[in-house]
Amino acid sequence: MNVKLKKPAETGLKSDKVWCHHELRFYLWDNLDPIDVFNLSDYDAVIISSQNVDLIKEKVKRFRSWSSSEIHLKPLFIIGSGSLINDPMVKGLVDGSLVSESHIDGIADVVRRIHSRKMKLDARLPSTFEGQLVNKLLGFAYTRSLEEINPVLNKESITGYVYPMLSINFLREEEGTQYQILNLMEEEGLLDGSFQDRVYICPSCSSGFLNYREVCSKCSSTHLHADDVVHHFPCAYIGPMKDFDSDGSGDLQCPKCDKLLHHIGVDYDKPSVVHTCQSCGQIQQNTPVHASCYSCETTVPTEQLQPTEIKSYTITKKGLHVAMNGYSNSEIDTDVVHGAVDLTTFSTILNMEVERASLLGSAKSCLGIINLHNVNQVYNQLGENGAYKLMTELVELVKSSAGRADMICFERAENLLLLQNEISLQEALNTLRSLKLLFNRLFEDRFPNGGVEIDTRSQLLTGGKNAQWHLNELHNAN
Amino acid sequence: MDFVTYWNSLTWEKAFRIYWYFFIFELTRFVTLEYVVLWRWKYRRRRDRDKYQEATFRLFQEAPFVSIIVPGKNEGKHIYKLAKSLQNQTYRNFELIVIDDGSDDETEKICNTLSKNGFIDLFIRNYVRGGKASGANLAFRYSKGDIVVHLDADCSYSNDAIEKILVPFYFEPNIGAVGGNVQVRNESESLATSLQSIEYQNVIGSGRVVTSELGIYRIVSGAFGAFRRDILDRLGGWDIGPGLDGDITVKIRKLGYQVRFAPDALCVTSVPNTFRKLAKQRRRWDKSLIRFRVRKHKDVFVPNKAFQIPLFLSFVENVTFNLILNVKWYLYIVDMMINFSNMLGTIILMNLILYTLANYFKLIFFAPFRTSFRESWLGQVIYVPLSAIYTGYFLRIVRTYAYIAELLFKSSYKDPWNPGKTSFYAKARRI
Ligand SMILES: [Zn+2]
Ligand SMILES: [Zn+2]
Ligand SMILES: [Zn+2]
Numbered sequence: 057m058n059v060k061l062k063k064p065a066e067t068g069l070k071s072d073k074v075w076c077h078h079e080l081r082f083y084l085w086d087n088l089d090p091i092d093v094f095n096l097s098d099y100d101a102v103i104i105s106s107q108n109v110d111l112i113k114e115k116v117k118r119f120r121s122w123s124s125s126e127i128h129l130k131p132l133f134i135i136g137s138g139s140l141i142n143d144p145m146v147k148g149l150v151d152g153s154l155v156s157e158s159h160i161d162g163i164a165d166v167v168r169r170i171h172s173r174k175m176k177l178d179a180r181l182p183s184t185f186e187g188q189l190v191n192k193l194l195g196f197a198y199t200r201s202l203e204e205i206n207p208v209l210n211k212e213s214i215t216g217y218v219y220p221m222l223s224i225n226f227l228r229e230e231e232g233t234q235y236q237i238l239n240l241m242e243e244e245g246l247l248d249g250s251f252q253d254r255v256y257i258c259p260s261c262s263s264g265f266l267n268y269r270e271v272c273s274k275c276s277s278t279h280l281h282a283d284d285v286v287h288h289f290p291c292a293y294i295g296p297m298k299d300f301d302s303d304g305s306g307d308l309q310c311p312k313c314d315k316l317l318h319h320i321g322v323d324y325d326k327p328s329v330v331h332t333c334q335s336c337g338q339i340q341q342n343t344p345v346h347a348s349c350y351s352c353e354t355t356v357p358t359e360q361l362q363p364t365e366i367k368s369y370t371i372t373k374k375g376l377h378v379a380m381n382g383y384s385n386s387e388i389d390t391d392v393v394h395g396a397v398d399l400t401t402f403s404t405i406l407n408m409e410v411e412r413a414s415l416l417g418s419a420k421s422c423l424g425i426i427n428l429h430n431v432n433q434v435y436n437q438l439g440e441n442g443a444y445k446l447m448t449e450l451v452e453l454v455k456s457s458a459g460r461a462d463m464i465c466f467e468r469a470e471n472l473l474l475l476q477n478e479i480s481l482q483e484a485l486n487t488l489r490s491l492k493l494l495f496n497r498l499f500e501d502r503f504p505n506g507g508v509e510i511d512t513r514s515q516l517l518t519g520g521k522n523a524q525w526h527l528n529e530l531h532n533a534n
Numbered sequence: 535m536d537f538v539t540y541w542n543s544l545t546w547e548k549a550f551r552i553y554w555y556f557f558i559f560e561l562t563r564f565v566t567l568e569y570v571v572l573w574r575w576k577y578r579r580r581r582d583r584d585k586y587q588e589a590t591f592r593l594f595q596e597a598p599f600v601s602i603i604v605p606g607k608n609e610g611k612h613i614y615k616l617a618k619s620l621q622n623q624t625y626r627n628f629e630l631i632v633i634d635d636g637s638d639d640e641t642e643k644i645c646n647t648l649s650k651n652g653f654i655d656l657f658i659r660n661y662v663r664g665g666k667a668s669g670a671n672l673a674f675r676y677s678k679g680d681i682v683v684h685l686d687a688d689c690s691y692s693n694d695a696i697e698k699i700l701v702p703f704y705f706e707p708n709i710g711a712v713g714g715n716v717q718v719r720n721e722s723e724s725l726a727t728s729l730q731s732i733e734y735q736n737v738i739g740s741g742r743v744v745t746s747e748l749g750i751y752r753i754v755s756g757a758f759g760a761f762r763r764d765i766l767d768r769l770g771g772w773d774i775g776p777g778l779d780g781d782i783t784v785k786i787r788k789l790g791y792q793v794r795f796a797p798d799a800l801c802v803t804s805v806p807n808t809f810r811k812l813a814k815q816r817r818r819w820d821k822s823l824i825r826f827r828v829r830k831h832k833d834v835f836v837p838n839k840a841f842q843i844p845l846f847l848s849f850v851e852n853v854t855f856n857l858i859l860n861v862k863w864y865l866y867i868v869d870m871m872i873n874f875s876n877m878l879g880t881i882i883l884m885n886l887i888l889y890t891l892a893n894y895f896k897l898i899f900f901a902p903f904r905t906s907f908r909e910s911w912l913g914q915v916i917y918v919p920l921s922a923i924y925t926g927y928f929l930r931i932v933r934t935y936a937y938i939a940e941l942l943f944k945s946s947y948k949d950p951w952n953p954g955k956t957s958f959y960a961k962a963r964r965i
Contacts (some may be wrong), residue, residue, distance in 0.1 A: 119854030273650070285660070285672065292667035292774045295675040327636070327660035330676070339676050341658050342646050 074099070077160050080167055087111060090168040091117050094126050101131035101167045103154070109143060116149045120196075121224045123181065125133065128192055128530070129174055129199055131167045144208040148220030151200065173199040175524075178382035189237050194379035196221045197371055205369040207252055214351060215257055217366050229351070232262020235364055242367075246375035249367035256347070256361040263351035268358065270331070270343040277335035280343060285328040288317060296330060339514070356489075370466055382468060390466035393437060393444060395451040402465035406523040407477060415518025422484035424474040424514035425456075425530050426491060431470055432497070432507045443469070453494055457487070467527075474514075481516050488512035540880055552874060552881060555866045556888045559859060565892050571744045572903040582705075588702035593625070593697070596704075600628035600696065601679030601763075605669025609687035610634070610641030617653035617689055624844065625697040628683070629655040633674045635661030666756070667778050682766055686757040689803045690719060698799035699760045710791025711767045711783060712799070713751065714758030715739060717906050725814055728917045728923040732804045736896060739904045746795035747887035750848035753780040753791060758801045765791060765951035776846050777822025784831050787845050797905040813932045824857070860933055872891035889922035 073089065075082040083099040085091070087106045094114075096102055097438045106112050112134060122128045134146075134153040151166055161208070179193050182188050197205055207217040214231045222234045244331070250520075257264045269278050283296035286308070293312035300308040300317060308317035317324045331343050348355040351411075369380070391398035397405070409421050435443040447466060454464050454472065463475040476484050492510050499508040515530060548718060548957055550557055565762070578588075602620065604613070614634055632654050634641045642659050649657040655677055672681055681700060685691070692698075695714060702712045717732035738755075747749040754761075757780040769785050770776045783793055806812040831849070870881055897918055901911050 122649075287660075287664045287668050287672075288772075289664075292665065292671055293770055293774060294664060294668045294672040299675075325662055327662040327664055328658060328672075330658060339656055339658075342649075474922065475609075508674075 057226050066365045070415075075103075075157065075160065077164050080164055080296065081364070082133075082160065085115065093122055094124075096130070097124070097126040098183045099130075100171065101133065101163070101227055102153075103133045103135050105135045107136065110122045113143065114144055116146050117224045120149050120221060123176070123188060124532070125177065125181075125192070129177075129195055131170045132164055132187050141202075143222050144210055144223075145218060148208055148218075149395045169201070170324055173201070173480055176380050178380055179307070182382070186237060186240065186404070189222060190241055190246065192225070192383070193219075193222050193237075193241070194371060194375055203370060205247070205371070207368065209368045214261075214263045214265070215364070216255055217253070218372055220376075227447060229261060229263075232257060233252040238367070238369065241375070242369070242372075245288075245372055246522075247369040248372050249369050251365055252368050255364050255366055256358070258347075258349040258352060258354055258365055259356060259360055259362050260354045261349060261352040262362075264348050266347040266361070267352040268345055270348050271346045272331075272333035272336060272338055273335060273340050273342070274338040275336040276346065277333055278346075279334040280331045281334055282329055282331050284326045285330055285372065286317070286324055288313070288315070288324045290315065290323060294327075296332075297326075310534075379464070390447075390469055393447045393451060393466050394515055395448060395455060396466050396472075399465055402463060402467075402473060403477070403523040405463055406517075406526060409475060409477065410519060410521065410523070411528070413517045420480055421475065421477045422479055422481055422514050423517060423530060424488050424512065424528055425467075426472040426474070426475060426488065426495065427511050427513075428470050428472075428495070429509040429511070430507045434503050435469060437503075450498075451497070453489060453498070457491060457494065473527075476514075481514060485512075487496040488514055540877070542838070546706075552870070553885065553888060555575065555863065556885060556892075560883075560889065560892055568740065568744045568896075569899065571747050572900065573742055575747045576903060586701065587703060589701050590697070592704045593700050598680040598700075599625045599678060600625070600681045600683055600760075600937065601631055601673070601677030602628050602683045602685055602696070602699065603631045603670060603673035603677060604667060604685050604687050605633040605635055605875045606687050607635045607663060607669075607671055608637045608639045608641055610637060610639060610644035612687040613641075613645055613648060614653065615690075619691055619693075620696075622693050623691075623696045623814075624694045626701060628696065629677070629679065631635070631656045631677055632687075633657075633669040633673045634659040635665070635669040636660050640716045665774060665953050669771040669776050670778075674766055674771050677763075680763050681760055682763055683760045684756055684758070685801075689716070689757050689801045691758070692800040694832075695758070695801055699758065699796050702794045703760070703762070704798055704934060706788075706792060706794065708792050709794055710762055710786040710789065711793045712760045713742065713746075713754035713783075713793070713795050714760075714801055715742070715795070715797045715905060716755050716757045717800065717802050718805050720804045722913075724773075724807045725917075726809050727805050727807050727919070728914070729921055731892060731926065732893075732897075732914055732917060732921045732930075735904060735906065736900075739906060740900045742795040742898070742904060743797050745848070745851075746793075748847075749792070749844040750851055751793055751795050752756035752783055752784075752848045752909065753854055754783045755779055757803055758799065761786070762791075765789065769937060777819070777825060780822060781830070784845070785847075787842070788831075790842070793822045800905060809928065813928075816929065816932045817936040817939075818935045821940040824937060824940040857937060860930060860937065863930060864934075886919070886922050886926070889926055892920050893918045 073086075075084060080100040081098075081101045083096050085096070085104050085110065104112055104115050106115070116132060119130060119132055120128050132150045134150055135156070136143055149456075151170065152163055153161065154163055174195075174427065178191070182191055193205065195211060196202070201255050205219055205221075207219055209216065210218045212228075213223060215235075216227050217240070218231070219234060226233055233410060238247065238249070242249050250472050255264050256266065269356065270280055271278050272280060286296060286297055286300050287294040287301075288310045291310060291313040293310055295311070297308075307362050310317060311316070315323075320326065328341065331340050332338075333340070345358045346355050347358050349360055360381065371416060390396075390429050406423065413421050416530055434446070438446060447469070451466075454474065455462070462477070465473045465475075467473050474488075476487065479487075489512070495510045499510070501505055511532060513533060515526070515533065517526065518529075521529075605614065617630060617740065620628070628651075632649075633659070634644055634645060635658075643661075645654060645657045647929045648654045650801050656673075658672060658676065660672065664672075669686060681703065683699065699714050701713050703709050716734065718727060718734050720729065721731035742751055761780065761782075766787055768789065770780055787793055814885065870878060874881055894915075897911055897914060902909075
């Protein structure tokens with residue numbers, strides 16, 4: 057047994073809840089523990105211990121639906137009743153299960169692998185909900201080395217299918233939105249879909265739980281009575297079955313010629329079926345089929361149901377790139393903004409600056425960010441050329457006020473990165489504060505209804521950490 | 535010049551000896567008798583003008599619900615036009631029921647669309663063909679009207695046709711069925727259709743006025759006929775065809791009801807445009823004479839409780855002027871060949887001239903009694919001579935062939951017009 061369990065000294069939590077295994081710290085989350093997921097970000101993995109499927113489900117969902125990647129990408133395991141993991145939703149969201157403490161070695165490698173892959177991800181939180189979902193889905197697939205994102209049949213889902221990591225982000229009645237996200241991702245080339253199934257969902261609430269039934273073409277009543285039409289060859293009488301079985305005995309007798317009917321196909325046949333509406337009396341043959349929604353009680357003709365394709369998805373190269381470099385729903389290529397450098401160059405220089413700073417020891421450099429919330433609406437309004445003009449203008453504005461030897465980069469269309477050398481954090485923050493005022497004035501003057509909001513942040517460079525680490529820190533420092 | 539000499543040498547006595555066939559049958563029955571009856575009809579019509587107006591008024595006042603039924607196979611292409619034209623009728627209180635009797639074309643699709651859009655009130659498709667009678671019976675079974683009007687999908691109806699076919703029910707008591715006036719639509723399409731047009735106008739246009747007036751009108755046309763619902767109920771609808779139109783008319787009369795022809799209830803139909811197609815159609819019609827008059831309804835010739843003089847006369851007239859005359863005509867030809875063989879050519883030519891003269895007389899002098907869409911009968915003048923050959927030779931030969939086939943082989947039971955399953959039973963039950 058090479059399992060070594062150490063009791064941690066530095067945590068204030070009850071020590072029997074924390075298991076240490078080499079460098080990894082596992083938190084054992086049991087039924088009675090009232091702790092919430094955001095307090096568990098410091099642990100390398102969480103092991104859920106419960107006998108109750110519903111509680112497990114709830115905990116897993118809470119983890120995976122959390123917005124910060126520190127939480128939602130956390131390695132999660134279940135200990136104890138391994139059979140519980142048969143729930144398709146839970147199965148798709150946890151990283152494994154273990155029967156007892158002694159098997160912890162088996163999951164340690166899984167945790168390490170997830171962590172090392174997670175380090176490569178872009179950790180910034182996109183400003184839009186869609187962006188966050190895209191990031192989350194791609195990030196989860198990447199860190200778990202999932203080759204496919206597969207739909208899972210689930211009777212608890214409103215549409216009948218779930219993509220666990222995506223679906224948990226929606227309230228049950230809003231699950232239909234998951235298909236829009238997936239379609240968007242496929243359109244943008246992040247995913248490659250292959251057909252699995254087709255579902256018909258309610259046009260008003262996206263529910264797939266529908267009751268299909270034939271209705272009267274005149275009054276839409278479902279109370280229809282179907283009757284075979286019987287044709288007696290010898291006398292050409294033709295009418296519904298009930299005409300021939302007036303006494304209900306089951307013996308068929310022709311009402312026109314009083315003969316008994318003998319053999320179908322020989323002296324009579326059934327050339328048709330006729331429906332009689334029991335509400336309005338309408339006779340009809342082609343009864344329309346209507347679907348009634350169990351969720352919202354909307355009833356529509358089946359032609360009005362939305363056919364939705366259920367697909368399996370593989371992540372494309374572009375998808376992987378986005379997972380690691382962040383998703384932006386703006387089409388704008390930020391590498392070509394005049395006066396700014398592209399992100400790769402910026403990162404290289406940032407790395408060099410970190411090295412220089414740690415070598416000099418006393419050197420002070422700051423990395424700052426200016427977030428332009430909701431700026432995409434303004435870009436859309438301006439068109440591509442107008443957007444570049446505005447971005448160039450913003451870069452000029454930064455340059456004219458920020459002093460010397462500074463490096464400016466549009467990381468994405470929605471934020472600017474500033475590298476300021478030989479400057480104290482206080483000075484850097486002051487510069488950013490004045491830039492915020494200038495930016496605010498510009499947007500308020502020119503786009504009073506644009507709703508653009510500015511926030512800024514800055515931090516000193518830390519020796520020994522790379523550019524990616526610094527960028528992650530900047531985005532996650534709330 | 536021989537002919538002129540011959541003409542001059544003819545005495546009345548001699549002429550009658552040689553042309554007795556023409557004088558007895560054509561001149562007496564189809565010219566003189568009809569002309570007299572037409573005048574009588576015209577007189578009564580004028581006299582009863584107010585009564586007719588009143589009947590029309592009562593029709594619209596009572597406004598009986600009418601079921602227009604259109605059974606048929608592969609008729610989908612005609613239904614839209616038919617439904618549209620029915621929307622323009624002066625009489626509006628009706629439902630339109632279309633039966634698709636096992637069509638193998640677009641009919642089902644077309645009719646479903648029309649029914650969804652309110653052009654058809656009820657559309658039922660039989661997935662297996664059952665024949666014209668069962669199609670009509672199915673429509674009748676689900677109809678709600680007090681009067682059932684049977685239409686053919688490929689006919690066009692004048693805007694007051696429904697009104698005009700209904701008025702007779704209010705004009706006279708005890709009317710069980712009324713037949714409409716079917717004329718030829720594609721008259722100018724070919725020689726065959728032109729000749730048929732003249733024929734329709736004689737046989738139906740004026741001929742049925744006469745038979746109706748004499749009370750021996752015998753076929754309510756399937757293309758356009760109106761029936762009282764209670765009577766159809768008693769009869770259990772139509773029996774297996776062919777000839778079901780004539781058959782049901784006889785049955786209605788056997789029940790003691792009157793059947794009338796409504797000359798101003800006009801519709802036009804497309805007739806076969808080649809003589810070959812025409813011959814095929816007529817063989818089927820002619821066979822039904824044997825089957826229904828002679829075989830199925832032979833009881834009308836037997837004096838018993840159900841015996842009715844008009845019905846008897848109608849049958850006698852029909853059988854005489856079709857079946858027996860056909861035989862007589864051959865006897866006539868044999869007579870001529872034996873006794874006048876040296877001048878057979880002259881006799882045939884003379885016959886044609888006599889018939890043509892009779893036809894011209896009818897064309898001109900019957901014109902005031904005819905009701906039709908046609909503005910003028912002048913266009914037909916050139917076809918009249920051919921008409922004598924058409925009715926005298928073409929139709930007669932077709933008819934002879936059909937009669938022999940039916941009498942000897944009961945071939946109508948093999949007619950593909952009916953599905954085999956129904957014909958088998960019809961034959962076994964001698965109907
Ligand atoms: Zn029967
Ligand atoms: Zn209904
Ligand atoms: Zn719904």
